Amino acid sequence: MQLSKSSQYAIRILAYMVDYKDSKLLNATELSETLLIPYKFLTKIMTEVVKSGLVISIRGRDGGYCFAKPPSEIKVNEILTIFNDSIKDEQCVLGIGFCNGMCKCALHDQWMEPKHLMQKMFQESTLEEIAGRGCKI
Amino acid sequence: MQLSKSSQYAIRILAYMVDYKDSKLLNATELSETLLIPYKFLTKIMTEVVKSGLVISIRGRDGGYCFAKPPSEIKVNEILTIFNDSIKDEQCVLGIGFCNGMCKCALHDQWMEPKHLMQKMFQESTLEEIAGRGCKI
């Protein structure tokens, strides 16, 4: 009952990138060391984030990562979709297919509210909003 | 972001057992066929449920499973704990250790409400309550 490590790390990485204000790019080594995320795993994750189009990478010396669009326009849910962690409407708590009005599982009704709150949390929160808050490690 | 298959199946199995009113015991073959759960996987799951003390098994011919205590006294959460799926208080959405008042993650505050709703749902719902509802497959 939790997000994949990839999603958790990706959100933390991008939230950290928002706060980072500097002329030079943020690179994998620095992200790995400050966020305590294994270097090789971090680069693997970032490669997927880059492919998704949220982030741009510059290779070679002095390279690193930066946002492809303003963090105020990036919803947390966009990060989850990269790793197939987005909460789908049709997926219910007991894993039964087609759990809806006609035929619904024993916990269907009680599941609706927490599900919608989570969907709302992920779909409406922007990176910009959440970045200011909290600690990163 | 979902329960393990073991927890999902176990809840569905026990909920079905509540509705079953018959002189003879419910056995693995019948449960497997009516709930469309792989037989061998189901017996593995039930062995753990029996070990937890929620259910009693009778071996040998005409054997099967029945509740060790009334379903009205069994909370859904007791099933989750068998498979380590219970939602822990200290566990937060971004997987950071010690995410609390002092140092909390970027989504900590928004996570509280859905988390508590889920905990409430699992901790307060009894098997008896949820069994009447919904379809089983």
Add this chain to the structure above:
DNA sequence: TTTTAATTCTACCTTTAAGTAGTAATTATT
């Protein structure tokens, strides 16, 4: 006492997530 129908146990197989290793490609600097 043998047969039969049931659970239990031990061990394995498969798939996926998580993490690691090494090399290739790219780019700024010297």
Add this chain to the structure above:
DNA sequence: AATAATTACTACTTAAAGGTAGAATTAAAA
């Protein structure tokens, strides 16, 4: 042109979840 610093790619390893196979155990019934 060489070097150093960076990401990308390919492939592997490890751990856990999900699932399967077969033999052992149990107990009712013939």
